[in-house]
Amino acid sequence: xxxxxxxxxxxxxxxxxxxxxxxxxxxxxxxxxxxxxxxxxxxxxxxxxxxxxxxxxxxxxxxxxxxxxxxxxxxxxxxxxxxxxxxxxxxxxxxxxxxxxxxxxxxxxxxxxxxxxxxxxxxxxxxxxxxxxxxxxxxxxxxxxxxxxxxxxxxxxxxxxxxxxxxxxxxxxxxxxxxxxxxxxxxxxxxxxxxxxxxxxxxxxxxxxxxxxxxxxxxxxxxxxxxxxxxxxxxxxxxxxxxxxxxxxxxxxxxxxxxxxxxxxxxxxxxxxxxxxxxxxx
Numbered sequence: 001x002x003x004x005x006x007x008x009x010x011x012x013x014x015x016x017x018x019x020x021x022x023x024x025x026x027x028x029x030x031x032x033x034x035x036x037x038x039x040x041x042x043x044x045x046x047x048x049x050x051x052x053x054x055x056x057x058x059x060x061x062x063x064x065x066x067x068x069x070x071x072x073x074x075x076x077x078x079x080x081x082x083x084x085x086x087x088x089x090x091x092x093x094x095x096x097x098x099x100x101x102x103x104x105x106x107x108x109x110x111x112x113x114x115x116x117x118x119x120x121x122x123x124x125x126x127x128x129x130x131x132x133x134x135x136x137x138x139x140x141x142x143x144x145x146x147x148x149x150x151x152x153x154x155x156x157x158x159x160x161x162x163x164x165x166x167x168x169x170x171x172x173x174x175x176x177x178x179x180x181x182x183x184x185x186x187x188x189x190x191x192x193x194x195x196x197x198x199x200x201x202x203x204x205x206x207x208x209x210x211x212x213x214x215x216x217x218x219x220x221x222x223x224x225x226x227x228x229x230x231x232x233x234x235x236x237x238x239x240x241x242x243x244x245x246x247x248x249x250x251x252x253x254x255x256x257x258x259x260x261x262x263x264x265x266x267x268x269x270x271x272x273x274x275x276x277x278x279x280x281x282x
Contacts, residue, residue, distance in 0.1 A: 049131025049242025057102035072108030131242035213238035232260035
């Protein structure tokens with residue numbers, strides 16, 4: 001009987017097809033049985049930050065705002081020097097995609113004012129941590145370093161028109177003591193009850209802010225420079241997604257004993273912060 005000829009090429013092709021089928025069925029089984037989180041399973045990367053660039057810091061503050069923060073600008077008579085004063089000076093940085101800043105210093109007849117605006121774009125190098133989450137952690141450390149005081153909670157005052165109960169009716173001795181205290185207060189000088197210039201109302205104390213960015217805080221520090229008036233430094237910092245913005249506003253009066261107004265400086269710094277937050281959102 002005549003034998004059929006053996007064709008090596010066909011045998012090799014059949015062997016390859018059989019091997020491919022076996023391998024495919026095995027791979028499918030391994031994929032179906034794999035559990036999430038085990039080695040070899042792909043993990044979705046965290047989302048990148050909202051911001052990929054930073055604004056030009058020396059051009060982001062308008063002239064009208066600078067006039068308000070730095071009154072000495074209006075006193076500069078030389079036109080070229082005044083233009084340079086408005087332009088500010090860029091802070092030293094090695095990566096303008098990650099960190100930029102600008103500072104101004106202007107002297108006037110009554111004080112020397114400093115302004116610093118700083119932008120930091122946070123980028124996470126951990127694929128499981130988003131840029132915004134990394135920025136949130138850095139901002140939390142920044143706020144912790146500011147050492148803000150705990151918010152005070154004073155008890156509400158009692159109604160003035162409430163009538164005392166019979167058990168709380170003052171005795172004659174307590175009535176006399178109260179009258180003596182009132183007489184002593186009437187004879188004391190008015191300055192005894194006035195707050196000291198360096199004291200601030202509770203609502204001006206360093207605190208967190210709810211109306212600025214994703215999170216924010218304001219710090220207010222007063223220091224004695226010795227030879228001149230007391231120097232006040234107001235810091236407003238806020239975070240929007242993966243960008244952290246810091247404003248430092250300082251004023252040192254030229255007259256000894258003069259104290260910069262806390263409310264005025266905080267209002268100016270917060271207004272600037274709101275403008276910068278709006279420019280980032282636009």
